[in-house]
Amino acid sequence: MSKLSTDPDRRGHFGPYGGMYVPETLMFPLEELTREYFRARRDPAFRKQLLYYLREYVGRPTPLYFAERMTQELGTARFYLKREDLCHTGAHKINNSMGQVLLARRMGKERIIAETGAGQHGVATATAAAMFGMECVIYMGEMDMQRQALNVFRMQSLGATVVGVTAGQRTLKEAISEAMRDWVTNVRHTHYVLGSALGAHPYPLMVRDFQSVIGREARRQILKKEGRLPTHLIACVGGGSNAIGLFHPFLNDREVKMIGVEAGGFGPKSGLHAARFATRNGGKVGILQGTKTFVLQDRDGQIKLTHSVSAGLDYAAVGPEHSLLRDMGRAEYTYVNDTDAVFGFDRLCQLEGILPALETAHAFAYVFRNARRFGKDDLVVMNLSGRGDKDVQQVAAWKAEQATKSRKAG
């Protein structure tokens, strides 16, 4: 069988998706970044430096933990958790932030900007910037600032300026637009650390490369522990960086099934969700924030409002490589609604003593609700992409609201 490849062409096309759909003012910084990134990618000194900080500062490799009670309780497959929640700052996001901040230093940029949804990417970027003594500005939707107040405080403590974005629905999408506007204006001395496998080339490729450390480690670890490849990989998908980081190194292990779990919000039928791949009421191919991919939009091409209990999955488009994986049939995408996500959050806490991020909880909810889809011989690797300390207030408020609703209904 021929080798599968999802590597983009010179202008960042993943099959019919991806590309560089940006205003001309952004072309120069993107081309400069592409050039520098490809140089760094080939440079052993850069790779060595990144590896050093990932090991000594981030705490890699992260464990691949055998989830004993979860395995017992579900009584089907054997479940392993890739513990990205144990990375410094509590999520996989720092793999990418560290890589991009090192790249920015190499390019001689003095100022770092980033967008953030749940705040994990903002915290990771502010952390890397603080460590290297660089100026850092984080754009965050005001709605997300409210629901992720803890992370706002963390970013500020790390010396970053957090700028609230009031446009549109005041979440991740608007924060990305605002960060891009800053970049266009200050491009000569600023690097924009985009946090997911989204946006214009080279970001989807670069972020995937930096996150692929997850899958490379997991592959090595599972072979060592079980002597065979997993049957399934499961991860949540917002922009899709933790999922592509886990999936990509297994691309040519065709017997390994890949499942991406999107945010179903109140359910696709309600129109309040972020399930771009849902067959009913899902997305269609469009162009948003620099890339061609599946986008939630109305008939006129206006971007739809999205909803998810988790700020990190609350986005109208999906990374272009996921659109290609879906077309190829190499990965399968499904969704989990808010209620189930909170159930997944609780269940993992109780079974394994691990508090997952609400984003991550979507992937777990899928498994808890669909345990019977797995067989005795199945071996499942799940990406535990982040820890949930940031979400406890949000979950508490959500539960209080549900309790009020059910009292009223009763």
Added chain:
Amino acid sequence: MTRIDEKFRTLKAHGHKGFVAYICVGDPGLDETVDTVLRLEEQGADIVELGVPFSDPLADGRVNQEATARALAAGMSMPGVFRCIEAIRKQSQVPLLLFTYANPIYAYGFDRAVKSAASAGADGFLLLDLPVEEADEFAGLLKRRALNNVTLVAPTSTEERIERIARAATGFLYCVSREGVTGAQESLSPSAARLLKKARQATDLPMALGFGISTPDQARAAARHADAIVVGSAIVAKFHECGNSPEGRRRAARWTGKMIRAVKEPV
């Protein structure tokens, strides 16, 4: 030959500079947009750029973002844009350029959008986030319908890119006067003159300079370097500030007229 081509030919024959006014279609409504265009023409605007509202206008500053949001909230849509053009064409032959982002046009269908625009009476398109490398199909469709493909160069564009973009352009070349998004600025950027000089070497097309022009003095200064200037945010802000009434629009148009006359004064 489109109305835009003819306009630049006439301007050149008379030794005049052109004034391009940008407004957002449907801000605050369709009828108001028609009225605004007619008033701007009356004040001497040579070309009107009609912004087709898109929910996520990446290259726009706050003023145009808010105008877009108002237009969408009022229900503006692609069919609405074409109805608006038809209504303008009943009363005016002012050149009309559609200025927007790729997604609303892509969603409507490139072919269908170009066809509808041509039959409604538009003269060309400028799609901000459809770079020249991705634009072959769209440019071909425009050519087939005899519409202009106006493209944009920025101070950060390399000479190689300027050449390629200028080659693809018809009607005129839009030169962005500074790094950043749309929006009025206090002073005119020095990078503008450099960009125009580079662009001159790449094409004989007329050149319009835009982004950040907000006063008659700036307009006059900018016009010295270019064949035309584009004013957007400042006009959008003025019309909004003057209020949604015929009297408000009359005042805003007269205010714009001062800038237009500054451009038309003999140097």
